[in-house]
Amino acid sequence: MSDWLAALDRRAELRAKAGLTRTLRPRAADDDVVDLAGNDYLGLSAHPAVTAAATAALAGYGLGSTGSRLVRGSTTVHHDLEEDLAGWLGAERALVFSSGYLANVGAIRGLVQPRTLLVSDAHNHASLIDGCRISGAETMVTPHADVDAVRAALAAAPNRPAVVVTESVFSVDGDLAPLAELHAVTRAHGALLLVDDAHGLGVIGPGGAGGVTAAGLAGELDVIVTATLSKALGGAGGVVAGPAEFVRHLVETGRTFVFDTAPPPAVAAGVRAAVGLAWAGDQLRAELGDRVALAVRRLRAAGLTGSVPEGAVVSVTAPGPEAATAWAADCRDRGVAVGCFRPPSTPDSRSRLRLTVNVGVPRADFEWALEVIVECAP
Template identity: 45%
Template sequence: MQDFTTRLEALASQSLLRTRRVVEGPQGPLLQVEGTQELSFCSNDYLGLANHPALIDAATDALQRYGMGAGASPLISGHSRAHESLESELAAFVGTPSALVFGSGYMANLGVTAALVGKGDTVIVDRLAHASLIDGARLSGASLKVFPHNDAVRLEQVLARCTTGRKLVLTDAVFSMDGDLAPLAALAAVCGRHDAWLLVDDAHGLGVHGPQGRGSLALAGVRAAHVLTMGTLGKAAGVAGAFVAGDAGVLAWILQRARTYMFSTAHPPALAAATSASLALIAREDWRRERLQALAAQLRAGLAGLPWSLLPSATAIQPLIVGENATARALSAALRAQGIWVPAICPPTVPKGTARLRISLSALHTSADVARLVAALTALA
């Protein structure tokens, strides 16, 4: 029997032990954390919608109509009118014929990958793809290949050597730990030339990028039948769940074959109703995206002279590379002592030697909030 206590102690000695903190009340720039108020730069609530009154009202109304739980899989009795409406709205929002709602982004990526490819097929993954894409590729049973990060030329070389079965390429649109963007137009063109599907995980781009926040594929001007998009609804949309959107025939097949969809209880109808309200706000309120851009520019200018470097990022994710695990955790703790919460991200989430502070901006942050973080990091440096 494994001695898990010893193994946990080993993680702690390497500054790799993960912990949880108890948050009181709603999400926002200021969080009540275990009895103290902290300025938060750790949430993926990029547009500041998680506590928006319109979402709360929509969920409350839906609770009166549908109750709390969905009761069953969507293929049994869990597919409500709220889910049906949301799927139509999501498809229209991202500009595709069809969409399918899942309980989470992780479940969507696992289910869709295994539905599209299997034994005798090939799945090709960006080296820095999210864990859910990697796990989906491994569990699918297809031959797994990896291409260098954001390298469309190398991807084409890999695809050119695939001569049998179906081919599926997996990539993030916005890479969650680096904040950089995938070259989606180039990747889509390569996949089109080689009769390959492209699944784009736009968890961190939906709502933030593209006209009216319609996502990274809209920003890149990509619309093609061989491209599928997965978007999560618990980040910029401020609710929970996820969806996959694309060609109607492919979505019909995914509904028949995605085990994480078929064998999971549908997520609560009230969340679907809240997401519908969120989509309307995302499309209407451009000021939220404009605020994010202004805050990112302020942060980058303020931290330019520090001994730690920001990775190049035009997104709400601003990673400050520190290097060693212990240093990153110590820096996070020192900020926390000043009432500022910025998480330290260490391996295996990021490559060894690249531990970092992952600074996440929200449209509800103020210029003064960013100035406070800049001043604190400058003093610590």
């Protein structure tokens, strides 16, 4: 065997010994597992209005977008979706990307100037971390949700452009960033605030418009919002929303936008239908909040340690990576899918099960799934 392949095998062996092996598990369309692992918080991915909109666009446009947005990939569906997203988020303009990952990388790169300092929360998602790295800018990582540390980082770099980078609802434990306080600090130092609202959009805030809106920051010219379209909206893609000048800058210079194939029109049409449902989905959000509270109560009653989330992510601490893997496998064997987060996917040394609450799951199935998780606990 070639030396480089042998080296990869050795690295795989080391990951296996550490309990860090990852495996692809294809699922069928008629899979009957109770899903507490996916991110379809509002159950919109299979909503009849969503699938009907996608089907109509598929018939009209075909399977793919046929090119990048600046060549032939932009359709009226994409533009209508961007207008709806901007209106929902209270932003001047919104720009759709093919993934939330590329939206984050592109947004951060677009905000960087010579000498820019990026101040990044220690619990930020990998796409934000990679965006900081790819930008080439100096990055200071501050302790999680520590406003004083952010203030100190900005004060130590006077007369430099700076961007504070955070999630709204953090993807690991579901806690909410102190966005209003962070914005006050960034504004006091003439910095910008970039918020990844992936796990907040559709779930929290007036009309489900996310954590930025909930914090009263919608439309602020020094706030940039990013999000995926694959979580509460049940589709795929990403969005960057903010001042019109910044969106124009991304259209003209953003490499992850300019050189990437546009999202398929059918996906954009389905997501647009989902935006309308999520915007008017207060009843769905009330049920979601009730289920989150039920999950926290049930897990705590069983003596399990977990997060008290602001959104719909509930994490439960596992004794270690092997225990987390075995726990998730036991749940799957009994028909319940849960997330299994281990280092290096976690920002600390703790392994967790991550439960993403989904109102598309029948209530009785959801309650049964909680019992299975408790019974399978190590």
